[in-house]
Amino acid sequence: MDTQVILDYLSALSMNNNREWYHANKEEYKKANDEFLGLLQALIAEIGKFDSSILHNNPKDLTFKIVRDTRFSHDKSPYNPAFRAHVSSKGKLPVPVGYYLMIKPGDQSFLGGGLFADMFKDATRMVRDHIDRNGEEWEKIIHEPEFERYFTVQGTSLKKVPAGYKTEHPQAEYLKFKSWYLEYPLKDEELNDADAFLTKAAEIFRIMKPFNDYLNKALADFKMPAR
Numbered sequence: 667m668d669t670q671v672i673l674d675y676l677s678a679l680s681m682n683n684n685r686e687w688y689h690a691n692k693e694e695y696k697k698a699n700d701e702f703l704g705l706l707q708a709l710i711a712e713i714g715k716f717d718s719s720i721l722h723n724n725p726k727d728l729t730f731k732i733v734r735d736t737r738f739s740h741d742k743s744p745y746n747p748a749f750r751a752h753v754s755s756k757g758k759l760p761v762p763v764g765y766y767l768m769i770k771p772g773d774q775s776f777l778g779g780g781l782f783a784d785m786f787k788d789a790t791r792m793v794r795d796h797i798d799r800n801g802e803e804w805e806k807i808i809h810e811p812e813f814e815r816y817f818t819v820q821g822t823s824l825k826k827v828p829a830g831y832k833t834e835h836p837q838a839e840y841l842k843f844k845s846w847y848l849e850y851p852l853k854d855e856e857l858n859d860a861d862a863f864l865t866k867a868a869e870i871f872r873i874m875k876p877f878n879d880y881l882n883k884a885l886a887d888f889k890m891p892a893r
Contacts, residue, residue, distance in 0.1 A: 667708065667860040669769075671701045672749060677771040679732075680747035688745060702729070702749040702769065705860060710753060712868035713765060717875060719755035720764065728758045747771070759890060761789055762882045765871045773853045777867055779874040780847035781881055784822045789888050790844045794831065796884030801837040807876045816873055821845040846881065848874055 675698035679688065688695070706725035714721040730750040736742045747770065754764025766778035781789060797804050808819055821843040827833045831841045840846070850870050857863050 667704045668701050669705065669857045669860045669863065672698045672705075672769055673771050673854060673857060674698075676747045676749065676769065679745055680771065683743040683745055683747065685744055699749070702751075705864075706751050706753075706767070708860075708864055709767065709867060712864050713753065713871055715868070716872050720753050723753060723757060725751070728753055730758070748774075761786070761885050761888050761890065763878050763885070765874070765878075767867070769857065771854055773851070775852040775854070775857065777850040777852065777870050777874075778848060779871070779878050780819075781821075781845050781885075782847045784845035786888070786891070789885055792888060793846060793881060793884045794828070794841050794843075796880070797837050797840055798831055798835065800880075801835070804837060804840065804880065807880055810876070812873050813877070816850055816870060817848045817877075819843075819877075820847055820849060848877060 675691075675694050678691070678694070682688075703725045706728060710720060710723055710725065728751040730752075732745050732748065734741075734744060734746050736744065748768050749770075750766075750768045752758040752760070752764055752766045754762050756762055760781070760783040763779060763781050766782070768778070769775045781793065784790060807813065808817075819840070822845050824842045824844065827835065827838050827841050832838070835841055856866065
């Protein structure tokens with residue numbers, strides 16, 4: 667696995683974010699993408715040591731396109747110069763939540779987990795209800811010393827506790843959230859050594875797992891909206 671091939675290609679794409687350059691360098695894209703898929707396969711094996719539910723995944727089914735939908739964006743750049751993947755027991759769907767990887771040069775890479783998709787109102791309600799009923803377990807997970815060393819829970823938040831929940835609830839601040847996720851930032855230099863990166867990423871994801879498990883318990887009955 668040559669992670670430098672990935673970084674070099676994405677850096678070049680960032681500086682030449684146009685269709686002409688992209689199509690003229692399709693062979694470089696294929697090389698970089700193959701390296702990313704190899705890295706992802708190795709990462710799945712490492713995660714599988716503590717979460718066997720993801721071992722069946724094919725890396726090709728977990729990645730996201732670099733082509734951007736620019737219809738409603740002021741930024742008309744046709745490509746997102748990043749390789750991204752979400753690994754869960756059901757592939758790359760946002761629910762169940764799993765392990766997210768984004769490689770983007772310029773120290774913009776990160777490892778993530780939790781529920782990023784705050785557009786799913788049913789999912790938001792399910793997690794709020796679970797925190798409402800299981801607040802002590804939530805606090806134990808997010809204040810575990812190893813967890814606090816790496817993570818702070820992030821998410822889109824309302825200004826007030828939503829209707830149906832007590833404003834004086836011990837977890838009132840988290841009941842305001844519409845999404846609950848974690849991000850661990852990565853510097854480009856941390857990706858230079860693929861083996862060292864895999865060891866680090868697996869450790870971060872292992873520490874993240876109880877948080878994901880909690881959310882997935884809340885989301886057990888969630889159904890993806892029909893398209």
